[in-house]
Amino acid sequence: MIRFENVGLRYGMGPEILRDISLHIPAGSFQFLSGPSGAGKTTLLRLLFMSLRPTRGLITIFGKDRARISRAELPLLRRRIGIVFQDFRLLDHMTTYENVALPLRVRGREEASYRTDVIELLKWVGLGERMHVLPPVLSGGEKQRAAIARALIEQPEILLADEPTGNVDPQLARRLLRLFIELNRLGTAVVIATHDLALMDQVDARRLILANGRLDIYD
């Protein structure tokens, strides 16, 4: 589904943040992306999300060469990727329901066509009773689940999660992990960026370890 071959990235004239990264993320796979702070995990996620272009190497996403993807195609391809951030990135002036429905709204869909789907998904992530609440009154775990629901509403082929358990207690982190596993079982490929070893030890999954800009893969 996504393939990197000898990918390198530097910002401006600075040193290479990522060097000779080669990896393959197959459809329906589950992997952790780990490494010390500043190792380039978020940068690698941004490359996967096509938010950055590599300074060298080849990236193939959904069978297309990243270098040949036009501006007009980018948002359409990004819709096949869900992304979750450590700081949730929910819009405070919108309710949980509106935040989760946002990806569908920006595609110009009528509310009547997606209302049931959004409510179903909110119930699935345990926010059925919190859908009309504004994010500032949600707990950290609820915010994270709302962010995950927003990333899943379009049934993406791959979910990228950047430190999704960084702001929650270990018990809730375990529950969120189960949510990702459940999602993976339904067919979505999952990449979780984390430096939480305890979290990784809970699942027998492939590990991508970034250190000094290089990537080691432990299957």
Next chain:
Amino acid sequence: MIDAPQPRPDEEEGFERPAPPERAPRKTAPIVPAQNIAGRALVVVIAIMTFLSCVTFGAVTLVRDTASVWENQISREATIQIKPAEGLDMEIALATAAGLAAEFDGVKGTRIIDSAATMRLLEPWLGSGFDIGQLPVPRLIIVTINEDSPPDFKDMREAITTAVPSATLDDHRTWVDRLVAMAHTTVTIGIAVLGLMLSATVMTVVFATRGAMAGNGHIIEVLHFVGAEAQFIARQFRTRFLFTGMKGAAAGGVAAIVVFILFSWWSSRNMATPQGDQAAALFGNFAIGSAGYLGVLMMVIIIGALTAATSHATVVAYLSDLEGGQTDGG
């Protein structure tokens, strides 16, 4: 290790919540929120700058119109002056000069200032009851000119001085030239002030809009990450800021129009008073006319468009930054 199928998260302990009380569904929130502190400040800044620009524009319009009235009033008349001379029959000379002037194309009429009127003109200096026939007082003929096609003053002057050597023709050209120069200078200064005012308005609106946009960076980011097209994101902000800009500009424009109407009302109310006469002498009838009101309307539209364009450019720049300074991202 977690390897067995898990229950649905909402079935787990800890994800359950008590059912909230029933509430009326609210209207879907706009993607870009209507107002925040920066947005309100932007409306106020735009209103103030629009008001100042409109008042400057109105003042320039007023000065330009008044200057034009001065020019027209002065150039509507010329004067023939006949000085007494040895052996000159003044009444015949006046009739001859008036008759000659009236023959020229572009002359609407002539009027001889008679002895009684001349005495009244001299009364402030010579007092009343003097015999004008005993004094060598020049006499005047007022020539009314068609301002659209004025006569050839050179030919007229030549014809009159040939027939009456002691006559001189004053077409007020010196006065008109001075007034025109002064009026043009005043209008030029006004336009320069207006130019500076508009530049200041443009820069203030641009910076205030960028300031208001700074608080919306997270919205642009979220829209970008949920796969919104750049044009969609830009359109959301453009629409919101066009509305904000026009709201501020309309408030400033309406305030300026109220000021114009108040001055116009004051001017008409004080028409016969010394203050009113003084203002009327300087500015004519204090009314900015349809061009002034049209200018205010244009100003409102331009400032609204400027605000929208600035927000659009800010979104595009923000998205470019989000792409790590690379040009992708639509």
